[in-house]
Amino acid sequence: MTPRAATHQSSRATARVGPLVATHEPKQLLDVDALLDDRSRGIIVCCGSGGVGKTTTSAALALRAAERGRKVVVLTIDPARRLAQSMGIEALDNTPRPVPGVKGKGGGSLDAMMLDMKRTFDEVVQSQASPEKAEQILKNPFYIAVSSSFAGTQEYMAMEKLGQLDKDAQHTGRWDLIVVDTPPSRSALDFLDAPERLSSFLDGKFMKLLLAPARGPARLMTAGFGMVTNAITKIIGAQVLQDMKAFVAAFDTLFGGFRQRALRTFELLQDRRTAFVVVAAPEPDALREAAYFVERLRAEQMPLAGLVVNRVSSKPSGDLTAHAAMTGVEQLRTSGEDHGLAAGLLRLHADRLTVVEREKRLTRRFGTSHPDVPTAVLPALSTDVHDLDGLRRIGDLLGAQVDHRPARRRADQAG
């Protein structure tokens, strides 16, 4: 694992990475179909901040891959109810199930599953410890609390599950592509840090401190030690400390295994078989998160496939400017006659142009500082997506970024 400073907020104040002057090369388009058809890619991880359409994007990618002949499993975290229903994954049971209605061509298939983080954690414990010991751990109040609500457990378990699915896929050949949706973290980076955070905790001084008394007079019995245990007892109470000690003592032998697994997951994410797709919306926060993520992936040498910007407003046709439209509205208003429809349409037109202009500015800012990130831009749809047809539509839009059709057909279908 790459050594890193504590995952503190201050670590985000990193220097900008990328070219320092604008280049005027045409921006690269993300060739989604080439990515999905590339048999050497076995894992696609979708990440980005909350509310940008990550779950929908990963489901659409998975469906498109399946219908192009891949054997796909998609791991979702928290899909919208109707989308989950239409994919047949209402039950949160950690079991991949075939999605009904997939038109898998050439052996393609799609399974979907929803992550149950507690169960995943339990399974890891059970696979690492003897039955008696596992039971002891699973019953510990401290473990129960950590496994169900530790900020970061979900991220960690998503990565753990990815590792398991990958192993399963390699063994059985049931899947040749795993698409992973990442948890809706506060920050897009949380999910990369979670495994490390947990393993550094398990490995950390604090754990050693808790174990120290059980191991007799250790070197840790310094002046600071008594002070620290006293303070902990004062703050959290003796009972909690007792539970924690019992947990740590039982968990001690599992540390090695946990660290190993975290390390393997990290390596898997760095492997060329993996591709990251960063998802964003044309909003300042979402694009800022995307930029952090892109730079972080680079720093960790993790393979970045590209950026998907969802819900982009499309430019209206015609060359009427926002200013001209609003001047027209003003003129109609002073005319004293009823021109409601025309005025309304002109105002909509002006608003739309303003939105388009703003989104363009925001995405251009990203593109200028990260010119080599292939990008796919998806237009905002006027309706919600909650079935396979909706996912197919998104998939078509994703696939249509790079035009592979012969020029003549392209002209026929334009517009």
Add this chain to the structure above:
Amino acid sequence: MPAPRAESAPDFPGVQLHIVTGKGGTGKSTVSAALALALASRGNTVLLCEVEGRQGIAQLFDVPPLPYEERRVARGTTGAGDVYAMAIDAESALLEYLDMYYRLGRAGKALDRFGVVEFATTIAPGVRDVLLTGKVYEAANRNRRNKGAREYDAIVLDAPPTGRISQFLNVNTELAGLAKVGPIKSQADVVMKLLRSSRTAIHLVTVLEEMPVQETGDGIAELRGADLPVGGVIVNMVRPQDLDAAERAALLHGTVDREALVASLEKAGISADDELVDGLLEEGHDHAERRQLEDTQRALVEQLGVPTYELPLMPGGVDLAGLYELAEALCEEGLG
């Protein structure tokens, strides 16, 4: 849009702590900031807090990143109060807490060195949330006995998203499995008492789309289940309401009187060629479709049985001026 209340009297008169949540991407930070301004405009001294380390407040108010310290971000003119803001992080809250209650100056540092602070704030379940809400509690309960501490009439908390809000606020239950007794448990108890009291209102921000509205409904049910006081629903980014029902129907069904439209456009001094008219009609069609979806969702929001407020979509994004406009809208609608 709901009819503006006759008197723009605040709807939540006894409430001191306004907690704002919402699904990611619905603009809960923007709404929190606008609410803080609205409350201050009525003469209140307001504290606006964020707890997720995103520095959203600083960006909205165009000030440098906020520290763990109350900084004035907006100053009211005659009769209006000031808005202070701070970014609460668990690490600082823990060290402050230790210092306040245990006077652990040196031991506090030792705890940090032994990884205890990191443990307590990132790993120990629930502890982080108790620390964050605990700081809010402290700010809400200042009185003259605290030397020199500023007293706040209102506190606005830009809280975690809807999916996590019940867990975040329900610090008691979260800790229950872990600490049944002890100081951290007592701390959780007093915080919980404030959060469940009539001094608190939890507002949910949504947009008129299926998933956010559904999540809002789920969130309200969850909050009520946890005995936490639900305030209002703020519907953000509402599309402009220029076109009436008949005009929208004509746009949807393609039955617009094209000649009349061209005549109107000419009157507006715009030369209306086919391309332009087609473009406008297409935009109008999209808009009408969108409004239809919004109306369906609005009906669902109205069924939630809580006061609702609507804020307009800002095509150019929310800058400082836009923020003040949103605050004005909230005032007019009676929130804040």
